[in-house]
Amino acid sequence: MTAIKHALQRDIFTPHDERLLSIVNVCKAGKKKKNCFLCATVTTERPVQVNVVKVKKSDKGDFYKRQTEWALRDLAVVDAKDANKENPEFDLHFEKVYKWVASSTAEKNAFISCIWKLNQRYLRKKLEFVNVSSQLLEELPKVTEESVPSGENQSVAGGDEESLDDYQELNTREEQDIEIMMDGCEYAISNAEAFAEKLSRELQVLDGANIQSIMASEKQVNILMQLLDEALKEVDEIEHKLSSYEEMLQSVKEQMDHISQSNDLIQLSNTNNMKLLEEIEFLVNYLDLSKGHIKALTDGDLSSSKGIEACTNAAEALLQCMNVALRPGHDELQAVKQQQQQFKDLREQFARRLANHLNNVFVQQGHDQSSTLAQHSVELSLPKHLPFHRDLLRYAKLMEWLKNTDHEKYEGLNKNYVDYISRLYEREIKEFFEVAKIKMTGTSKEGKKFATLPRKESAVKQDLESLHGSSGKLTGSTSSLNKLSVQGSGNRRSQSSSLLDMGNMSASDLDVADRTKFDKIFEQVLSELEPLCLAEQDFISKFFKLQQSPALPGSVVADSTDVDGLLLSRQHTLLGDRHLLPSEKEEAGIIRSMMIKVFRCIEPELNNLISLGDKIDSFNSLYMLVKMSHHVWTAENVDPASFLSTTLGNVLVTVKRNFDKCILNQIKQMEEVKISKKSKVGILPFVSGFEEFAELAESIFKNAERRGDLDKAYTKLIRAVYNNVEKVANESQKTPRDVVMMENFHHIFSTLSRLKIACLEMERREAKQKYTEHLQFYVIYSLGQPLEKLNHFFEGIEARVAQGIREEEVSYQLAFNKQELRKVIKEYPGKEVKKGLDNLYKKVDKHLCEEENLLQVMWHSMQDEFIRQYKHFEGLIARCYPGSGITMEFTIQDILEYFSSIAQSH
Numbered sequence: 001m002t003a004i005k006h007a008l009q010r011d012i013f014t015p016h017d018e019r020l021l022s023i024v025n026v027c028k029a030g031k032k033k034k035n036c037f038l039c040a041t042v043t044t045e046r047p048v049q050v051n052v053v054k055v056k057k058s059d060k061g062d063f064y065k066r067q068t069e070w071a072l073r074d075l076a077v078v079d080a081k082d083a084n085k086e087n088p089e090f091d092l093h094f095e096k097v098y099k100w101v102a103s104s105t106a107e108k109n110a111f112i113s114c115i116w117k118l119n120q121r122y123l124r125k126k127l128e129f130v131n132v133s134s135q136l137l138e139e140l141p142k143v144t145e146e147s148v149p150s151g152e153n154q155s156v157a158g159g160d161e162e163s164l165d166d167y168q169e170l171n172t173r174e175e176q177d178i179e180i181m182m183d184g185c186e187y188a189i190s191n192a193e194a195f196a197e198k199l200s201r202e203l204q205v206l207d208g209a210n211i212q213s214i215m216a217s218e219k220q221v222n223i224l225m226q227l228l229d230e231a232l233k234e235v236d237e238i239e240h241k242l243s244s245y246e247e248m249l250q251s252v253k254e255q256m257d258h259i260s261q262s263n264d265l266i267q268l269s270n271t272n273n274m275k276l277l278e279e280i281e282f283l284v285n286y287l288d289l290s291k292g293h294i295k296a297l298t299d300g301d302l303s304s305s306k307g308i309e310a311c312t313n314a315a316e317a318l319l320q321c322m323n324v325a326l327r328p329g330h331d332e333l334q335a336v337k338q339q340q341q342q343f344k345d346l347r348e349q350f351a352r353r354l355a356n357h358l359n360n361v362f363v364q365q366g367h368d369q370s371s372t373l374a375q376h377s378v379e380l381s382l383p384k385h386l387p388f389h390r391d392l393l394r395y396a397k398l399m400e401w402l403k404n405t406d407h408e409k410y411e412g413l414n415k416n417y418v419d420y421i422s423r424l425y426e427r428e429i430k431e432f433f434e435v436a437k438i439k440m441t442g443t444s445k446e447g448k449k450f451a452t453l454p455r456k457e458s459a460v461k462q463d464l465e466s467l468h469g470s471s472g473k474l475t476g477s478t479s480s481l482n483k484l485s486v487q488g489s490g491n492r493r494s495q496s497s498s499l500l501d502m503g504n505m506s507a508s509d510l511d512v513a514d515r516t517k518f519d520k521i522f523e524q525v526l527s528e529l530e531p532l533c534l535a536e537q538d539f540i541s542k543f544f545k546l547q548q549s550p551a552l553p554g555s556v557v558a559d560s561t562d563v564d565g566l567l568l569s570r571q572h573t574l575l576g577d578r579h580l581l582p583s584e585k586e587e588a589g590i591i592r593s594m595m596i597k598v599f600r601c602i603e604p605e606l607n608n609l610i611s612l613g614d615k616i617d618s619f620n621s622l623y624m625l626v627k628m629s630h631h632v633w634t635a636e637n638v639d640p641a642s643f644l645s646t647t648l649g650n651v652l653v654t655v656k657r658n659f660d661k662c663i664l665n666q667i668k669q670m671e672e673v674k675i676s677k678k679s680k681v682g683i684l685p686f687v688s689g690f691e692e693f694a695e696l697a698e699s700i701f702k703n704a705e706r707r708g709d710l711d712k713a714y715t716k717l718i719r720a721v722y723n724n725v726e727k728v729a730n731e732s733q734k735t736p737r738d739v740v741m742m743e744n745f746h747h748i749f750s751t752l753s754r755l756k757i758a759c760l761e762m763e764r765r766e767a768k769q770k771y772t773e774h775l776q777f778y779v780i781y782s783l784g785q786p787l788e789k790l791n792h793f794f795e796g797i798e799a800r801v802a803q804g805i806r807e808e809e810v811s812y813q814l815a816f817n818k819q820e821l822r823k824v825i826k827e828y829p830g831k832e833v834k835k836g837l838d839n840l841y842k843k844v845d846k847h848l849c850e851e852e853n854l855l856q857v858m859w860h861s862m863q864d865e866f867i868r869q870y871k872h873f874e875g876l877i878a879r880c881y882p883g884s885g886i887t888m889e890f891t892i893q894d895i896l897e898y899f900s901s902i903a904q905s906h
Helices: 002-016 104-123 134-138 152-167 171-182 192-216 218-286 291-299 307-321 334-370 372-378 388-404 407-441 446-454 457-467 488-498 505-543 582-600 602-616 620-638 643-671 685-700 708-729 737-755 758-783 788-802 807-812 818-826 831-846 855-880 892-905
Strands: 018-028 036-043 050-057 063-073 076-081 087-092 097-102 129-130 556-563 566-573
Touching: 002 018, 002 050, 002 063, 018 104, 018 218, 036 104, 050 104, 063 129, 063 788, 063 855, 097 104, 104 134, 104 488, 129 152, 152 171, 152 855, 171 488, 192 218, 192 892, 291 643, 334 388, 334 407, 334 807, 372 788, 388 505, 407 505, 407 582, 407 602, 457 758, 505 582, 505 602, 505 643, 602 620, 620 643, 620 685, 620 737, 643 685, 643 708, 708 758, 758 855, 788 807, 788 818, 788 855, 807 855, 831 855, 831 892
Parallel strands: 076 129
Antiparallel strands: 018 036, 018 097, 036 050, 050 063, 076 087, 087 097, 556 566
């Protein structure tokens, strides 16, 4: 084994700068026994790398070659299989498990021990040894001479340990010295014993020279000792002198200590004086109020701008003095207490003087503003409070000072302002709404009496009738939608003509004029209220230093509220992702409370005005809904949380309810319609009324924000119109049902096509379909009358064919032979046909109304249907009576001439 080891070292590992430390002869377990060697090696270069190399004998010769190599750091587990019994098998766990069988247990143990030592020396990694004896991992393996030859044992065990523990590489200098020595003795390599003897002789010569040198230096040592003794004597003399000097300096040290203590006391005194001066300067600088400020606080003029500015500066200076953060102990000083008491007296005195002055200003403003009410009572406008606000805003900083120093007086001023200004606004707003009501009703005393006094509904109607004349219309009577007590088309026209009054103006012109006038007045009312409320809210916020809720972009969202069973879209505000601080919420609530108190009469007055407009004409709710929605939208864009936005939103609910009530009333009146049994129906009044309503609504809601409400109303109204048209058609006795359906749905289709209402596109198509269907039904029904026997004869033929009789065999039926056919055809010569068609024309003319002008359309459709029937009869004759030569006594050209001449003659 030793020879193999040296051979492997020489041939395989030395060329790669590696040293072989241990070797074991192994073969793989469970396979054909092909022997190989596992070698544990280390590199000679640093850093040292430890490897396990598999060496195998070449198949071509007796030399060895490296087959596989593993780094020891990749080894995870060494499994010896059995720690108690001798077992040559062992496993090495690298990236996978390698199973080996050693040639002997001793070689296996030696190899495992070497791996353990290499790991301990170079790697120190956590390598797991399984089924390995602890003695094997603590000391060299105890291998008997009987199991391994002595040379092999020494090489594997002792040699490995010595090479691991005692080996030390030569440095460069040592290598150079050895080379020089060996160059001087050429026979050093060939004759090692002679070289060793020469080295021994040279060593003896060197030792003798060293001894002689030591003996020669004894005299010099004695001289050195004498010099050392003399130096010790000199040192003793220097120490004696230093002791005398120290005694002399002791008194000086005591004097310097005394001086140092005096200097510390002086420094401490200076420091205290500086701190005292600093405290005095602090009190003088921050707790001193100038005489000018004191005079301004006690006697300053609060009426002039200059005096207000001086008082404002003085109040701010006083607040700064009172808010100074005193240092510990300052409040115990008598002077500081006196100064603080003086500040408190000045604050109370000035706060009382400021509150009294502002209360007087509030009262004076109420008197001054009342004097201007007379000039505004004639015009529909509200007095402007801008000059008053501008005067009061000069005191804004003083109000902020009062809010921070004396909250009780601040709240008192707040309450007094609200009391005074609310009474003033109440007078102005009530007078303003009185003027608006007078202008709406078109009268002075009676209109004012009607608008202000609570009346019963009957009395209200009587007053309105007296205002508009005997032909004036209440609620739904202003529109033809409400003219539902119909007595046929003739009666309807007579009723419309009876509504003429007030000069040469027609009733519809009067409606338009009244509604336009109401729209302008209502818009003027809202336009006057909006800037008034916004200006007052802005003034309250600035004057009383209250923070309003911020209006964030995109914070307006829609909320749905159920009003009388209908969804009403109300807009409210959310402050986005920003959360208000408690103080901001509180101040916003104070502003809202003040505005509610100041303008407590706006919402009731608006509701009264809306009620009046609704009583004058229920269609005014359309105007009010559009105008109110626009102003709510505008107010929310300016300030979503403002009082104006909230108030107009509440009033919008009332307007929407009136609008819904108006629509429901129209539907109810449609359902209650009654028609005359003696006259033809024609265009139903609620159909033409819907046309007028749609035209009015489209003009009002053009580009409006609440178009969705109108679309919902359209849907409800058109459904009601369709249902009631069908109901009236079913009840009609004078006019055929198909004529009623055809004319009214034609009118609805024409109206919807002209107005192009997007939400009613489906209903428009439905109207066209119904109109076309009933036109066809009426044509087919009417054409059966002039050729009645001929129709019955051919219907009988078609019945026989349907029963299974062949068409060629029909002529053999007794009732349908050629003689019978000729007999029936002779009863309808051209002259009789023309006469029948003329009677049919007259009958159709009686059924149709003049408004729709559908007679020619109907006549043309009858002509087409008559020709179609004629061609159908001719076809039956040709198929059922072939070769008979039987034909009708009139041709298609004759039919065209008959229809044309009848139409021209009428």
